[in-house]
Amino acid sequence: DVKVTQSSRYLVKRTGEKVFLECVQDMDHENMFWYRQDPGLGLRLIYFSYDVKMKEKGDIPEGYSVSREKKERFSLILESASTNQTSMYLCASSPPLYPYTDTQYFGPGTRLTVL
Amino acid sequence: AQTVTQSQPEMSVQEAETVTLSCTYDTSESDYYLFWYKQPPSRQMILVIRQEAYKQQNATENRFSVNFQKAAKSFSLKISDSQLGDAAMYFCAYSLPNTGNQFYFGTGTSLTVIP
Numbered sequence: 001d002v003k004v005t006q007s008s009r010y011l012v013k014r015t016g017e018k019v020f021l022e023c024v025q026d027m028d029h030e031n032m033f034w035y036r037q038d039p040g041l042g043l044r045l046i047y048f049s050y051d052v053k054m055k056e057k058g059d060i061p062e063g064y065s066v067s068r069e070k071k072e073r074f075s076l077i078l079e080s081a082s083t084n085q086t087s088m089y090l091c092a093s094s095p096p097l098y099p100y101t102d103t104q105y106f107g108p109g110t111r112l113t114v115l
Numbered sequence: 116a117q118t119v120t121q122s123q124p125e126m127s128v129q130e131a132e133t134v135t136l137s138c139t140y141d142t143s144e145s146d147y148y149l150f151w152y153k154q155p156p157s158r159q160m161i162l163v164i165r166q167e168a169y170k171q172q173n174a175t176e177n178r179f180s181v182n183f184q185k186a187a188k189s190f191s192l193k194i195s196d197s198q199l200g201d202a203a204m205y206f207c208a209y210s211l212p213n214t215g216n217q218f219y220f221g222t223g224t225s226l227t228v229i230p
Contacts (some may be wrong), residue, residue, distance in 0.1 A: 040222055042206060042220045042222035043208075045218075089227075090160065104218055106152075106160040107158075107159070107160055108158070108159045109160075
């Protein structure tokens with residue numbers, strides 16, 4: 001089974017802190033994604049990566065950055081956390097696009113609270 | 116813009132009964148994939164069912180089936196013989212072949228199963 005793990009289930013940070021959210025997958029997937037999930041808004045894509053050291057902006061990249069130094073690990077960075085970044089953050093991974101479009105496999109999520 | 120609409124924020128169903136969750140999407144592409152994901156309370160998001168747009172036959176997975184109407188851009192999920200374990204948030208999503216496996220999610224439907 002595919003396993004996607006996230007470094008923390010719950011995290012509390014202060015405004016202005018630099019925050020790192022880590023995601024690791026064990027299936028050698030090329031593609032990795034970061035979403036934030038808010039009630040009534042569903043999942044919104046922050047960033048994704050289709051290869052090591054590659055990254056693409058999603059729909060809401062402002063205030064976030066990412067790092068992918070190794071294939072299995074995709075980090076989301078909040079350079080200076082703000083209260084409006086309080087949310088559930090979900091990481092996902094998937095195999096390469098071709099020869100088929102497979103599903104995305106999700107981690108358990110990190111609930112981040114910024115005070 | 117790629118959009119997915121789930122018009123029912125909340126639904127409820129009596130145990131052992133059947134419920135249908137609705138989903139419409141908007142894309143000008145002819146080739147895409149559709150998904151229903153389930154997110155139980157405080158648990159990981161998992162794939163329920165998927166459908167390739169080029170297939171006319173509706174996908175089925177045990178008690179879960181879809182009604183895919185391509186012309187109407189509709190993709191509803193039917194859950195038969197509902198069980199208490201079906202209580203969850205359900206998300207509809209689709210992906211396009213040439214977008215690096217980027218997914219577009221709806222806002223979700225919260226399903227309550229009444230014993």
